[in-house]
Structure formats: C-alpha cells, structure tokens
Amino acid sequence: MSFEVDLLVRNASILTMDDDRPGARGLAVHHGRVLALYDDDSADGLRGRAEIDAQGAVLVPGFGDAHNHMAGFGLGLDTVDLSGLTDLATVYDRIAERASTLPEGAFVLGTGYDDTALGGHPDRYALDRAAGGRPVWLGHRSSHVCLVNSPMLAMLGLLDGTAVVPAGGVVVTDADGRPTGLLEEQAQQLAAEVLRPVPVDMLAGALGKASRVYAADGLTHVTECGIGAGWIGHSPLELAAYQRIADAGELLTRVALMPSMDSLHPLAGGPEDPQRFGLDLGLRTGFGDDRVRIGPVKIFMDGSLSARTAAMHEEFCDRGSHGYLQDDPELLRAHVVDAHAAGWRIAAHAIGDRAIDLILDSFEEARRSHPRPDARPRIEHAAVTSEEQVARMAALGVTPVPQARFLYEIGDSMAAAVGPKRVDRLYRHASFLRAGLRVPGSSDRPVAAGAPLLGIQSMVQRVSSGGLVIGPDERVDALTALRAYTLDTAWIAGEERSRGSLTPGKLADFVLLGDDITTIPADRIGTTEVVATFLGGTCVHGPREW
Numbered sequence: 136m137s138f139e140v141d142l143l144v145r146n147a148s149i150l151t152m153d154d155d156r157p158g159a160r161g162l163a164v165h166h167g168r169v170l171a172l173y174d175d176d177s178a179d180g181l182r183g184r185a186e187i188d189a190q191g192a193v194l195v196p197g198f199g200d201a202h203n204h205m206a207g208f209g210l211g212l213d214t215v216d217l218s219g220l221t222d223l224a225t226v227y228d229r230i231a232e233r234a235s236t237l238p239e240g241a242f243v244l245g246t247g248y249d250d251t252a253l254g255g256h257p258d259r260y261a262l263d264r265a266a267g268g269r270p271v272w273l274g275h276r277s278s279h280v281c282l283v284n285s286p287m288l289a290m291l292g293l294l295d296g297t298a299v300v301p302a303g304g305v306v307v308t309d310a311d312g313r314p315t316g317l318l319e320e321q322a323q324q325l326a327a328e329v330l331r332p333v334p335v336d337m338l339a340g341a342l343g344k345a346s347r348v349y350a351a352d353g354l355t356h357v358t359e360c361g362i363g364a365g366w367i368g369h370s371p372l373e374l375a376a377y378q379r380i381a382d383a384g385e386l387l388t389r390v391a392l393m394p395s396m397d398s399l400h401p402l403a404g405g406p407e408d409p410q411r412f413g414l415d416l417g418l419r420t421g422f423g424d425d426r427v428r429i430g431p432v433k434i435f436m437d438g439s440l441s442a443r444t445a446a447m448h449e450e451f452c453d454r455g456s457h458g459y460l461q462d463d464p465e466l467l468r469a470h471v472v473d474a475h476a477a478g479w480r481i482a483a484h485a486i487g488d489r490a491i492d493l494i495l496d497s498f499e500e501a502r503r504s505h506p507r508p509d510a511r512p513r514i515e516h517a518a519v520t521s522e523e524q525v526a527r528m529a530a531l532g533v534t535p536v537p538q539a540r541f542l543y544e545i546g547d548s549m550a551a552a553v554g555p556k557r558v559d560r561l562y563r564h565a566s567f568l569r570a571g572l573r574v575p576g577s578s579d580r581p582v583a584a585g586a587p588l589l590g591i592q593s594m595v596q597r598v599s600s601g602g603l604v605i606g607p608d609e610r611v612d613a614l615t616a617l618r619a620y621t622l623d624t625a626w627i628a629g630e631e632r633s634r635g636s637l638t639p640g641k642l643a644d645f646v647l648l649g650d651d652i653t654t655i656p657a658d659r660i661g662t663t664e665v666v667a668t669f670l671g672g673t674c675v676h677g678p679r680e681w
C-alpha cells in the first residue's frame with residue numbers, strides 16, 4: 136500500500152530542533168504541515184506529488200525574527216541608502232543626486248546614516264543646498280533620532296516656535312538656540328505628522344518587497360515591533376496593508392504585529408470587563424491566523440545606545456548625560472499595568488539599566504495586581520543589565536530579546552558609550568541562559584542587517600567590526616544560536632505548538648542550507664548559502680523547478 140503526500144524531501148541532513156528526534160534524512164509534507172520524518176530513502180512506501188532530492192543539503196526549521204521592522208525596511212528600500220557611508224560630502228552628493236530626479240517641493244528621504252562613522256550628523260544648511268530647497272528627512276540607523284533640513288523645520292513649526300514638542304523627546308539646538316535639525320526620540324513625532332500616514336498601497340508594496348528579501352534570508356516568521364500610532368507606526372491602517380498582501384498571496388513570511396502602546400485606547404466595555412484598554416472590538420494579542428496575527432503591545436521605555444538616549448543609572452562615558460525615559464515613569468508604569476490587565480502580552484523596549492529597573496518594577500506590579508500564568512512579558516534589547524537584573528528577570532519570568540548583530544555593527548560605539556566597567560554587561564546571552572531564560576533570535580532590521588545567519592554568527596563570535604570581542608563569556612555555540620532563531624522565536628510568539636521545530640503536525644516551514652552551520656568555522660556561518668525556503672510546504676525562495 137502506498138500513500139501519496141504533497142511533498143517528499145529525500146536525501147537531506149535534517150536538524151529538526153526537536154529533542155525527541157534530533158535528526159532525520161527525509162521529510163513528508165501534507166496540507167502544509169510536517170506529516171512524517173524518516174531515516175532512510177524508502178520513506179516507508181510514501182510517494183510524493185512533488186519530490187525533492189536535497190543532495191545531502193542541511194535542512195533546518197524556518198528562521199524566526201522576534202523583533203524587526205518589516206514596513207520600515209521595505210519603505211527604506213526606496214529611500215536614499217546612506218548606510219555604510221563614512222564622509223558627509225558623500226551624504227550631500229547622494230541627496231543632491233536624488234533631489235535632481237524629484238519635482239520641486241517633493242520630500243527627499245534618506246535612511247541608515249551613522250553619525251559615528253560620518254564624524255557627526257549632517258549639517259542642516261548643507262542639506263538645504265544639496266536638495267535645492269526641497270524638504271529633507273534623514274533617518275538615523277538607530278531609528279531613535281532623525282535629521283531634517285530648514286524647509287522641513289519650517290513646516291514643523293520649529294523655526295517660528297509654534298511647534299509643541301512631545302514629552303520624552305528633544306529638539307536639539309546649537310549654541311545660539313537654533314535647531315540643528317536633529318529630532319530625538321518622541322520629537323520625531325513632529326516629522327511623522329507630515330510624512331504620515333503612509334498610504335496603505337505604498338505600505339503594501341513595501342511589505343511585498345521586504346517579504347521577498349526575507350524569504351531569500353530563510354525567514355519564515357517575523358514579529359513587527361510597532362505599528363499604528365506613535366513615532367514608530369506608519370499609519371493607523373497599518374494592519375490592513377499586511378492583510379492586503381496576505382490576501383494577494385504576496386506575503387511570503389508569517390507575521391505577528393505589535394501595535395504600539397499609543398494605538399491602544401480606553402474601551403467602552405461593561406463594568407465587569409477587564410478589557411478596558413485596547414484596540415476596537417477588544418482585539419488583542421493572539422487574534423488572527425497563522426499568516427497575520429496580532430502580537431504583544433509595544434511600549435518604549437527609553438532610547439538607544441548609539442544615539443546616547445538610553446536611560447542609564449550612570450553617565451555615558453563619552454557624553455555627560457544619563458539619557459532619558461520616553462515619558463513620565465508613572466505614566467509608563469500605568470500603561471504596562473493597564474495593558475496587562477486587559478490581557479495583552481507586553482514587549483517593552485528598554486536599553487539602559489535605569490529603564491530596565493522601571494520595566495521590571497512595572498511587570499512585577501502587573502503580575503501582582505492581575506496574575507496571569509502565561510503572560511510572557513519581554514524586554515526588547517535588554518542591552519545593559521547587571522547580575523541582579525538578570526536574576527530578577529529570571530525570577531519574574533521576563534524574556535530578554537537582545538540583538539547579537541548589534542555587537543558587530545555598532546559594538547565599538549556601544550563599548551565607547553558604556554566604557555570598560557560596563558562593557559561585559561552589553562547584550563548578554565549565556566548569562567540569560569544560565570539564569571534559565573530563553574533568548575529568542577532577532578535583528579531589529581533595518582537597524583542592523585536582518586539575515587538570521589549573520590545573527591547566528593554574531594551570537595557565536597560576539598566580535599565588533601573593529602575586532603573587539605564583547606563579553607567573551609556570553610558567547611554560545613552555533614546549535615544554541617540556531618535554537619534561538621527557531622524554537623525560541625516560536626515560543627516567544629506563543630506559537631511553539633505550531634512552529635519552531637520539524638515535528639509531525641507542525642507547519643512545514645523549513646530552510647535548505649548549503650552547509651552545516653553547526654560544524655563549519657564560525658566566520659563562515661553568515662555567508663552560508665540559503666538554497667531554498669519553504670513556507671507551509673511551498674517553496675517561496677529557491678530553484679524555479681521547486
């Protein structure tokens with residue numbers, strides 16, 4: 136007797152990430168899910184409507200990214216790319232080049248500039264000249280500050296003093312009190328008001344482009360960290376853009392969407408309903424399907440290390456400041472407690488150790504006032520943590536979501552910011568594991584490169600682009616890093632029963648790699664070929680015939 140399945144993959148070297156069955160040679164897929172694994176090429180008499188000879192390639196579960204900005208990355212593909220530039224003259228040339236293709240008065244948008252590499256932020260007046268009087272907006276690589284030129288400052292009411300600067304933000308001025316064009320943190324909302332909402336059509340187009348890149352990177356699931364309102368959101372209709380491309384069959388990656396805390400509002404429920412704070416209709420974490428789902432709510436406690444706006448207990452070593460919180464601490468705490476009470480899972484951006492203390496206090500209070508066994512609270516980045524904070528996170532069951540790739544891309548700048556006394560506290564990994572915590576893999580793309588294999592390499596090496604090894608005791612082996620990008624990203628999304636390992640019954644999301652990343656030298660992991668990516672048993676990247 137033989138049974139026909141949708142897809143058979145033979146002759147593969149499978150790392151299932153399932154402890155009950157770590158390896159296999161073949162995989163049967165039916166109706167989008169893993170039906171069976173087998174150890175020899177007989178496949179227990181199964182036949183496949185489609186059959187693939189993997190020719191010995193390594194097959195692993197599809198990669199997840201627990202923290203990325205897919206819309207921002209996709210939209211950024213159409214802006215002037217300023218990443219990697221090391222002199223300001225080239226920035227002005229690139230802006231002039233783009234401006235010359237645009238009508239008068241059109242916005243000139245650039246992304247990814249790095250003031251550390253450039254030796255300073257671009258000059259507002261030089262941008263005026265380069266853009267021929269057009270308004271210019273440049274996004275810093277951290278996303279936590281942006282730079283605008285004079286026409287845009289005028290538009291925002293920052294030259295005539297009519298603008299109201301939001302709390303938790305700074306409009307940077309020079310010695311004479313004139314705006315330099317630099318808008319920090321919540322002050323970016325001023326620019327967002329003229330640049331947004333981004334039309335849903337444009338968002339959907341950007342997401343489609345991003346999705347193709349993601350499939351080529353082996354990503355089958357990502358969490359989008361901040362949609363809707365606030366400086367991080369692109370439109371109050373942002374979720375509609377994801378639904379649109381999913382319906383059109385152009386979403387090649389499963390997504391969980393985190394509404395920003397600013398998107399939540401009081402709801403008119405009955406007096407006994409706990410859902411008093413949320414999205415219309417009471418939608419919250421978990422709603423949706425296996426393509427597009429509502430994830431946790433995202434709240435910003437502080438800023439970033441690269442922009443020196445993170446809230447620290449002690450001053451930055453190269454700047455006479457402690458950074459700052461994004462709002463009044465009482466208000467931030469109240470938002471966390473209210474959203475938790477309404478049934479939301481909470482993802483709190485906290486980088487500096489002072490911000491981390493505040494969010495741990497808030498999580499502790501939320502848990503005490505409204506006990507919920509499976510709330511899975513998380514700290515995005517958890518960048519600078521003391522031993523005591525690691526222990527407290529473990530005691531409260533708070534998952535850190537750090538970005539190992541930052542160590543390579545901005546490690547030298549972060550090390551300078553915190554100095555030698557605190558450098559080993561940066562973006563820990565092994566310490567979190569030793570404390571019994573999980574560490575899901577993530578990139579914060581487009582803040583850092585988003586390919587999971589690069590992230591895995593950085594988890595293993597922890598080396599900066601300048602050659603500094605940051606926190607050598609925090610390194611992990613490649614199999615542990617692979618677990619972070621598969622099982623643990625599924626777990627933090629609350630989807631460990633349907634994804635994260637190649638186990639019969641789970642979604643058939645998997646990747647074929649050109650090499651075994653758990654055995655090759657670490658410096659080759661990031662450049663390993665992603666031969667093919669399958670989502671629900673369908674090839675979304677790879678050879679045409681598959």
Ligand SMILES: [Zn+2]
Binds near residue numbers: 202
């Ligand atoms: Zn982010």
